[in-house]
Amino acid sequence: MSEIRYLERGATWTALLYGPLFAVLGYLAELVTGATHTVAWILVGLGLAVITAPWIYARRRFLTVKVTSTELWEGRESVPLSKITQVDDVGAPTGARVLGGGWSTPRKYDELPIRLDDDTVVLAWAKDVEALRTALSGT
Known part of the structure; x- marks a missing residue:
């Protein structure tokens, strides 16, 4: 296996947490104001996570830069x-x-x-x- 000299990911998987975090904050805001819509906030959090996953996958696939001891990878292309x-x-x-x-x-x-x-x-x-x-x- 080649030694990795440089690695720059196009995106991190932690971005999947933004949608559910937004939903939790929305739910907490509703708790303060009175009526809550628990199922709706769960669906919002899951929905945002589901639409974020392909975006992260694409960025990681097409915008990752990696230099190993043998190759330079730029997105989908490698150069020895x-x-x-x-x-x-x-x-x-x-x-x-x-x-x-x-x-x-x-x-x-x-x-x-x-x-x-x-x-x-x-x-x-x-x-x-x-x-x-x-x-x-x-x-």
């Missing part, structure tokens, strides 16, 4: 580290391909131009580009 020749001072040409299968760098992520062994430049992305650069450099 042996193909990466340069990560420092690489200019990003217009129209450079974005790793992970998207048309552009995901929102709220910074891009890191990477030169491959066939002299093409691709755009890697992460929220912490410096940590990604360090992991790719092997230092």
Whole structure:
């Protein structure tokens, strides 16, 4: 098994708790004001958790960045580290391909131009580009 040098999840499963927590707060607010709708608040909490689960799954699948001792994973795409020749001072040409299968760098992520062994430049992305650069450099 490969050693993980860098890991950045697209989302955490703790976000599933937001809906039920909202429902508990709503129920407690109703307790203070008088009449309570227990079944309705249970359904609201479960409903919010159910619609949050696919969102978390998608973010974890398509926005996870991982660097192991052998590969760089960007969403659905992997690049062997042996193909990466340069990560420092690489200019990003217009129209450079974005790793992970998207048309552009995901929102709220910074891009890191990477030169491959066939002299093409691709755009890697992460929220912490410096940590990604360090992991790719092997230092």
